[in-house]
Amino acid sequence: MTSLGIGALAKRAGVRIDTVRYYERSGLLAPKSRLESGYRRYSEAELTRLRFIRRAQVLGFSLKEIGELLALSKARNVARVKRAAEVKLADVEERIAALVRMR
CATH class of the missing domain: 1.10.1660.10 (Multidrug-efflux Transporter Regulator; Chain: A; Domain 2)
Structure with a gap:
């Protein structure tokens, strides 16, 4: 090792x-x-x-969110990790749409 x-x-x-x-x-x-x-x-x-x-x-995760993801990952809670990633993705997509509208 x-x-x-x-x-x-x-x-x-x-x-x-x-x-x-x-x-x-x-x-x-x-x-x-x-x-x-x-x-x-x-x-x-x-x-x-x-x-x-x-x-x-x-990818835009805060350190607090990263800590939560790591805790979920350690607990092997794949469904909750996936859900947290989906929520963050939706947030990022919303921000992109808002930026596009500002043009």
């Missing part, structure tokens, strides 16, 4: 180290373990989670 330091994790996810720390403080991400020195260690699962957080933000 690959173990990544915070710098390697941030680089592979295309984010800054302070972004990783912010997500940790927000409860969205946690290191797999810490060394005796206090250094954080992450697995590929945390990298996947970090990439999901970034993609969800790009």
Whole structure:
């Protein structure tokens, strides 16, 4: 199993180290373990989670909504995750329509 330091994790996810720390403080991400020195260690699962957080933000989800999606995903509640995504999609489509009308 690959173990990544915070710098390697941030680089592979295309984010800054302070972004990783912010997500940790927000409860969205946690290191797999810490060394005796206090250094954080992450697995590929945390990298996947970090990439999901970034993609969800790009799609317009707030950090609160992302936290809810992650909690639903952890509970394996696929139907509720799908419903939350559908609601967000409807919201985005409504915003697009409003922008088109503003032309």
